[in-house]
Amino acid sequence: MDKILITGGYGFFASRFKEFYSSQYDILAVDKDILDIQNEKKVMNFIKNYKPEYIIHTAAIASTGFCNENPEIAHSVNVNGTVNVAKAAKEAGSKLVFISTEQIFNGNKARGPYTEDDKANPDTVYGQNKLKAEEKIREIIDELWVLRFTWLFGLPERGKGINPNIVWGVIKSLQKGEVIDVSDNEYRGLTYVYDLLGQFSKIFDLPYDTYHVGSKNDYSRYEIVNFILEELGLENRIEKVVNKNTEKYAKKARDIRLNTDKIREHGVKFLDTKEAIKKCLSDFNYNLK
Incomplete structure (x- = not known):
């Protein structure tokens, strides 16, 4: 071993x-x-x-x-x-x-x-x-x-660390009754940590090199937050709990998405971000749609 x-x-x-x-x-x-x-x-x-x-x-x-x-x-x-x-x-x-x-x-x-x-x-x-x-x-x-x-997401688990991430952030805001202020000019890759873990052993068989790792995401952070709420069965509350921030990054969109074609060509393939969010919520029994 x-x-x-x-x-x-x-x-x-x-x-x-x-x-x-x-x-x-x-x-x-x-x-x-x-x-x-x-x-x-x-x-x-x-x-x-x-x-x-x-x-x-x-x-x-x-x-x-x-x-x-x-x-x-x-x-x-x-x-x-x-x-x-x-x-x-x-x-x-x-x-x-x-x-x-x-x-x-x-x-x-x-x-x-x-x-x-x-x-x-x-x-x-x-x-x-x-x-x-x-x-x-x-x-x-x-x-x-x-x-x-890319930005990893997941939910809290006993005995494990948790990071600030988009899925857990939405759920915490709902629990606290907070309005979710989110930009429609920000784009990031969003990867479910267990989608990554399930394939990580493949890394050791790759040629030594630099690789971009994670899910493809074509949607803004605002669109993703709305999608999470829809998957939670709360689409009728989106207008009440989400503030679409059009000023943040208005002069220059924040777009730090990674092209992951290189690692994909070596057989390390990820769910796209929306599918990964569905999987995460389902794994933790949060998918109420």
Whole structure:
């Protein structure tokens, strides 16, 4: 049974990965309390002693606001920490999967979907960190997959992390009686975490390279929120609970969708976003349509 070390072990993706593949791999999930990735010596010793076949590096400070306000801390974790993991992976003979993000395209003038060959122009510290980390680790290790994730969504589960995501955000707003203020000028890829997990083992058979990962989505965030409400059987409440924000991103639409044709050609195929939302709601018995 292959050994996998996954960093950011209590996070949204990693905590689900550990359970999903617990019978297929020998998985050690670590978080900052166990392994501070900023400490190069400790990272090197830890990974060389454990000798995993694969390292999945998900650990990061992903809060855009925090990173913008604390650029030195963000760089230490998101860039230097990633470099430490890559160096240790090389020394240990481990293959490395680095989880990057669609947000490296945040500052691009042209609209998505973006291919792996499109030049990225991040305008946030977090996006800049991820792009810099990609560049640095490519110089360190050859046995490397860089996976740029679209926005993952899912629902809370006992013992697992949860991230801010569009499906859970809509449900929380309904529970609180809040109006959902959402832009009709924002476009993002939206991927059900279990659609990704169900195919993740295929990653290890891909050629080492950079891949855009996730579902295709042709709809604005506003349209997707309406769709979620329709699937919840609440189409008659849309006008009351959703505010269509036409001012946000009015001057320039935010479009950071990823073109995922490359990974699809290797047999890793995702549901489109609406089908994925249906699947998520059905899995958790929320589909009341």
